[in-house]
Amino acid sequence: MLVDGKLYIGTSRNPDDSMNKGEYLDLKFGNRHGLITGATGTGKTVTLQVLAESFSNAGVPVFCADIKGDLSGVAAMGEPKGWVTDRAAQIGFTDFAFQEFPVIFWDLYGEKGHRVRTTIAEMGPLLLARLMDASEAQEGVLNIAFKIADQGGLALLDLKDLQALLNYMGEHATELSSQFGLISKSSVGSLQRGLLMLEQQGAEHFFGEPALKISDIMRTTNDGRGAISVLAADKLMMNPRLYGTFLLWMLSELFEVLPEIGDPDKPRLVFFFDEAHLLFNDAPKVLIERVEQVVRLIRSKGVGVYFVTQNPLDVPETVLAQLGNRVQHALRAYTPREQKAVKTAAETFRPNPAFDCETVITTLGTGEALVSTLETKGAPSIVERTLIRPPSGRPGPLTDAERQAVINVSPVAGLYDEDLDRESAFEILTARAKQAADADAARKAEEEGRAPPDDKDSAAGRWSLPGFGTDSDDDNRRPTTKSSTTTTRRSGYQRETVIEAAMKSAARSVATSVGRALVRGILGSLRR
Structure with a gap:
């Protein structure tokens, strides 16, 4: 038969x-x-x-x-x-x-x-919005998050990466809104609560590397x-x-x-x-x-x-x-x-x-x-x-x-059973926040006449996301009594570290191109 x-x-x-x-x-x-x-x-x-x-x-x-x-x-x-x-x-x-x-x-x-x-990047904003039962406004913020990650060289691999990026967006909502459109802090907060619910439901097991x-x-x-x-x-x-x-x-x-x-x-x-x-x-x-x-x-x-x-x-x-x-x-x-x-x-x-x-x-x-x-x-x-x-x-x-x-005896035995946790958005943004705090402490110490800490990595500009504003922008908005010599020295250092950051971002983009391939995957054009 x-x-x-x-x-x-x-x-x-x-x-x-x-x-x-x-x-x-x-x-x-x-x-x-x-x-x-x-x-x-x-x-x-x-x-x-x-x-x-x-x-x-x-x-x-x-x-x-x-x-x-x-x-x-x-x-x-x-x-x-x-x-x-x-x-x-x-x-x-x-x-x-x-x-x-x-x-x-x-x-x-x-x-x-x-x-x-799979990674957060491979899942894409449309399906993540579906997973979190996000509203239209929240889905818009999620799309902006993916755009920021793409332009800023931030690999979105697991839930903590997206959580860190949303925290960053909430803290810089005003300046980011002027470039990408309205980023409501209430929408960011709703998405953060949605991520917490996903974590409680066990979704953290699904996001990460090695990806299938x-x-x-x-x-x-x-x-x-x-x-x-x-x-x-x-x-x-x-x-x-x-x-x-x-x-x-x-x-x-x-x-x-x-x-x-x-x-x-x-x-x-x-x-x-x-x-x-x-x-x-x-x-x-x-x-x-x-x-x-x-x-x-x-x-x-x-x-x-x-x-x-x-x-x-x-x-x-x-x-x-x-x-x-x-x-x-x-x-x-x-x-x-x-x-x-x-x-x-x-x-x-x-x-x-x-x-x-x-x-x-x-x-x-x-x-x-x-x-x-x-x-x-x-x-x-x-x-x-x-x-x-x-x-x-x-x-x-x-x-x-x-x-x-x-x-x-499976042909994939040992390929997916161990977690990998390479440098991604969470580590980069955490380090950036630390460097910003160190730079702020150094600035306050200098203004008070004390010598700043001898830490070449303390400049916050090193961790600024290209095109999204730096701590030098904060300096320009604040009243200052620093001498022109000090200002010149600082602005020269700022230019050097932005270039340094861009080079690192480019290197990271090559190294993680598969994990961050935001143009692939989720239902064609709605990946974006």
């Missing part, structure tokens, strides 16, 4: 229960995206595992989130017992064989997999199988906004990093977005528009995106229209909203004259689904009532010992 170039999903049947034919997903249409929907307990997770296994065997890397821990069993060989063998016999799956798959476990918290991080390399979720094994990256999301689901924003960040990175390849013979990567409603809940219109744009365009980069959710109404119509491969498990129809969902799901399929979709959706059994995939010339196939094939890996979770054994 296995066919080259196609993924076997299951076997369709006629209303009289006689077996009909195999249902397949054509690999060359695997990047045309898909949707897996159905009520809790109807078999969505098993369908996801079946598709992930099939893509892996076809040499396509897979990334998926494991909401309940049930997907982790794909790393272990299945066992001939229970419903697995019964289903294989029921559908006549004579080629069925048990198998274990190459799996890389990931975890934002580093507890059930390798750490997953997209190439590490696109690995293949020596025998040509695609690695299945499984994100442990059981704890992450306690913070659904962080979960949705993280997966959207990954989609955005794939969109920006991968080159255009048109329509390949098979996808370069398949991305399963479980609990997809968390991405769209309370999302602003501009974000939904950008998601729709990414979904529409990312297929030409060889990436297939499959949304998994309970209700097709969870996905906006503009996004739903981009999803060509559909697997619809049973839905309940007790409330008006559920009845609307059933009708919506039925209307998205190419009708089958043998049965009424709207009626069948409410009567499907566990592990049974309505399936329609793209076929010749990309047209959707007639919907079929299908029994989903059993997975070859183990259904259900691994034990802790089994999971750890897989982590220990």
Whole structure:
């Protein structure tokens, strides 16, 4: 029943229960995206595992989130017992064989997999604003913060970097507003409180270095199988906004990093977005528009995106229209909203004259689904009532010992497990504040007739951000009784240290260009 170039999903049947034919997903249409929907307990997770296994065997890397821990069993060989063998016999799956798959476990918290991080700079202002539920005015201040960091050579890597920059902006709001537009101290304060809330929710584990390399979720094994990256999301689901924003960040990175390849013979990567409603809940219109744009365009980069959710109404119509491969498990129809969902799901399929979709959706059994995939010339196939094939890996979770054994032999073992904390905005601005305090003390000592401390690094100008004002500006605003000789000496030193600062900023820009690549990543032009 296995066919080259196609993924076997299951076997369709006629209303009289006689077996009909195999249902397949054509690999060359695997990047045309898909949707897996159905009520809790109807078999969505098993369908996801079946598709992930099939893509892996076809040499396509897979990334998926494991909401309940049930997907982790794909790393272990299945066992001939229970419903697995019964289903294989029921559908006549004579080629069925048990198998274990190459799996890389990931975890934002580093507890059930390798750490997953990105930098504040790579996340970008739009998604950070979404993560903090920022208002339009606060999002504007956040965009200014990224502009200041970019021009001032300040690497934004983790939460404390952004916190330090916001502190700086609050203290210099007046002079910065004249250059970048209004910076309200109340907006800055709200953003600082938002960062505190993120820290309390565990987001500090996500921001920092070493940042995840997209190439590490696109690995293949020596025998040509695609690695299945499984994100442990059981704890992450306690913070659904962080979960949705993280997966959207990954989609955005794939969109920006991968080159255009048109329509390949098979996808370069398949991305399963479980609990997809968390991405769209309370999302602003501009974000939904950008998601729709990414979904529409990312297929030409060889990436297939499959949304998994309970209700097709969870996905906006503009996004739903981009999803060509559909697997619809049973839905309940007790409330008006559920009845609307059933009708919506039925209307998205190419009708089958043998049965009424709207009626069948409410009567499907566990592990049974309505399936329609793209076929010749990309047209959707007639919907079929299908029994989903059993997975070859183990259904259900691994034990802790089994999971750890897989982590220990992972190809990325040791690459992401240790934190890095190089010089970035926090260290630079902290040092600048100290130098400013030292310079102020030296100035007061000189005015009182005492010798200033012998510290060549005490000049605050050394740490001034290019173009954002220096302490010499403060001197010009203050009344002074210093002699012209002293003023000349100071202004000469100030010019020297600004040049010095610019040279250091340029060197730092080269050294940290990847971490500060503000023009990459988040949803195209909205990175800025």
